[in-house]
Amino acid sequence: MKEEPSPIYGLMAEFDNPTEIVAAAHRAYEEGYRNMDAFTPFPIEELSEAIGFHHNRLPLIVLIGGIVGCLGGYLLQYWVAVIEYPLNIGGRPFHSWPAFIPITFETTVLVAALSAVFGMLALNGLPRPHHPVFNVPNFKLASRDHFFLCIESKDPKFDRKQTRQFLEGLGGKVSDVELS
Amino acid sequence: MSEISYAAPAEIDHYRQRALVIGVVALVLCAASAAIIKDRIFFSYLVGFVFWTGVALGSLAIAMLHQLSGGNWGVVIRRLLESATKTFPLLAILFLPVVAGLLFGDLYEWAHIEKVTGKEREILEHKKFYLNTLFFLGRAAFYFIVWISLTYLFNKWSREQDETGDRRLQRKLQILSGPGIVLYGLTVTFSSIDWVMSLDPEWFSTIFGVLFMGGQGLSALALIIALLVLLSKHEPLASKVKPAHLHDLGKLMLAFVMLWAYFNFSQFLIIWAGNLPEEIPWYIRRLQGSWKWVGLMLVVFHFALPFFLLLSRDLKRNARRLITVALLVVFMRFIDVIWLIAPEFQEKDFTARKLGIVMDFVALIGVGGIWMWFFLSRLKERPILPLHDPNWEDAES
Numbered sequence: 001m002k003e004e005p006s007p008i009y010g011l012m013a014e015f016d017n018p019t020e021i022v023a024a025a026h027r028a029y030e031e032g033y034r035n036m037d038a039f040t041p042f043p044i045e046e047l048s049e050a051i052g053f054h055h056n057r058l059p060l061i062v063l064i065g066g067i068v069g070c071l072g073g074y075l076l077q078y079w080v081a082v083i084e085y086p087l088n089i090g091g092r093p094f095h096s097w098p099a100f101i102p103i104t105f106e107t108t109v110l111v112a113a114l115s116a117v118f119g120m121l122a123l124n125g126l127p128r129p130h131h132p133v134f135n136v137p138n139f140k141l142a143s144r145d146h147f148f149l150c151i152e153s154k155d156p157k158f159d160r161k162q163t164r165q166f167l168e169g170l171g172g173k174v175s176d177v178e179l180s
Numbered sequence: 181m182s183e184i185s186y187a188a189p190a191e192i193d194h195y196r197q198r199a200l201v202i203g204v205v206a207l208v209l210c211a212a213s214a215a216i217i218k219d220r221i222f223f224s225y226l227v228g229f230v231f232w233t234g235v236a237l238g239s240l241a242i243a244m245l246h247q248l249s250g251g252n253w254g255v256v257i258r259r260l261l262e263s264a265t266k267t268f269p270l271l272a273i274l275f276l277p278v279v280a281g282l283l284f285g286d287l288y289e290w291a292h293i294e295k296v297t298g299k300e301r302e303i304l305e306h307k308k309f310y311l312n313t314l315f316f317l318g319r320a321a322f323y324f325i326v327w328i329s330l331t332y333l334f335n336k337w338s339r340e341q342d343e344t345g346d347r348r349l350q351r352k353l354q355i356l357s358g359p360g361i362v363l364y365g366l367t368v369t370f371s372s373i374d375w376v377m378s379l380d381p382e383w384f385s386t387i388f389g390v391l392f393m394g395g396q397g398l399s400a401l402a403l404i405i406a407l408l409v410l411l412s413k414h415e416p417l418a419s420k421v422k423p424a425h426l427h428d429l430g431k432l433m434l435a436f437v438m439l440w441a442y443f444n445f446s447q448f449l450i451i452w453a454g455n456l457p458e459e460i461p462w463y464i465r466r467l468q469g470s471w472k473w474v475g476l477m478l479v480v481f482h483f484a485l486p487f488f489l490l491l492s493r494d495l496k497r498n499a500r501r502l503i504t505v506a507l508l509v510v511f512m513r514f515i516d517v518i519w520l521i522a523p524e525f526q527e528k529d530f531t532a533r534k535l536g537i538v539m540d541f542v543a544l545i546g547v548g549g550i551w552m553w554f555f556l557s558r559l560k561e562r563p564i565l566p567l568h569d570p571n572w573e574d575a576e577s
Contacts, residue, residue, distance in 0.1 A: 045424060059491075059493070063491070090455070092455075098445075098448065098449050098452045098453070099449070099453065101445065101449065102449070
């Protein structure tokens with residue numbers, strides 16, 4: 001009796017040096033795989049390009065946060081100093097824009113930084129107690145001295161058998177990434 | 181590593197001769213224009229001298245900073261920075277026309293105290309201890325001695341490092357760079373007070389020297405990025421300069437753009453808020469009349485535009501776009517130095533005022549041409565990449 005295999009998250013190939021994983025990622029990208037991710041003990045710049053580094057929306061969120069902070073800070077001061085509670089300070093105009101700049105700068109940085117933190121959390125789905133990749137037996141070595149390349153099953157080119165053969169052909173030790 | 185030739189590309193000779201011709205022609209034009217605009221030409225020359233001295237000083241500061249901080253970004257520009265620091269002997273000679281302006285022209289009001297009357301005379305008498313011709317020249321000689329000795333040692337050890345690869349030389353360079361940066365800070369502060377701030381001997385600002393440091397770092401970095409991109413069309417830089425290097429240099433340029441804006445705004449805010457009669461004339465001269473538009477131009481094109489452009493990651497990694505921004509910054513550095521110096525010419529001679537602005541640019545090109553010729557000649561003498569810099573990330577490749 002043949003058992004129908006349960007669905008998996010993807011296939012994980014394990015390498016023991018950075019050169020191999022970069023080469024493997026290049027090959028996988030050429031092969032047409034797009035939904036893949038790599039896990040390494042330290043950042044490898046070529047690797048993010050090799051797996052098809054994609055732009056995310058975080059810079060835009062931070063930029064918008066910065067602009068909101070900038071306008072918000074300036075308008076708050078304008079409203080307080082010119083409309084709501086005008087004070088004559090040494091005969092200077094109520095709308096003393098040079099004096100508003102330092103605070104405008106601070107609120108720009110504040111809102112931009114907050115949008116960076118919360119935007120990052122919103123986009124990457126953290127905090128997240130568990131992820132399927134942790135089901136791979138050796139995965140804890142990703143923070144020590146091993147390098148992992150995962151091709152996810154949602155990739156249109158993903159085929160359990162062929163992808164496994166392909167990854168094994170690249171010289172990695174391949175294991176299933178169980179969903180639970 | 182040894183199979184590749186790290187000799188500077190031969191195209192440098194071409195640039196070098198062209199720079200010399202342009203420089204000489206422009207300086208001759210400057211000398212000739214003295215017949216029409218008289219003493220104003222000394223202000224123009226001072227603009228050129230202050231800018232190009234700033235490039236050499238900024239390069240020295242960044243080179244020392246790189247020794248102390250390390251990092252792969254500095255390796256590709258290290259030789260360019262070092263060659264720029266070798267120009268101090270030339271700059272010492274180029275200082276002579278400024279001395280002529282001091283002695284025989286009307287460049288520095290305090291040097292001809294007998295022509296001044298009233299309250300102003302009283303103030304100048306009071307400042308005579310510091311602002312007098314002899315002490316001024318002595319200080320200038322001292323600055324050049326410090327700069328020439330510092331850069332001599334720096335380049336000597338750097339050359340030995342190229343030849344022997346001795347690890348101890350790195351340590352020596354670092355030990356020199358620490359105190360070197362302190363000396364840089366002090367000499368730049370005093371030289372900016374002497375050469376630029378004393379154009380208006382009654383005015384003072386304690387942030388003035390720092391403002392120059394930010395400006396010099398930016399001038400040097402922008403110019404060197406532009407040169408690096410041009411030179412990286414040829415081997416050996418073509419295969420060594422990666423987008424990651426340009427990215428780092430672009431980030432540094434963004435930091436300097438912000439630093440420049442921060443220092444300048446700090447000075448403006450404090451003087452504006454204080455609103456004191458002895459402090460505000462400097463800004464009144466620069467923010468009224470046509471100079472107002474130049475001031476506005478600085479805010480938009482020296483700060484806002486490069487700031488927003490350099491935020492983009494793609495722009496910083498793209499050599500062609502990065503060089504466009506770098507050249508814009510170099511041009512705006514010209515404008516900033518003109519804005520600092522030219523409004524101090526206050527005679528009612530309108531031909532001299534108008535033509536003077538044109539001559540400011542001619543002097544920038546003149547001094548720049550000579551400087552560039554000397555700089556490129558120094559650059560050609562040594563391998564264009566430091567062979568034994570421990571910061572090579574891919575030392576084995």
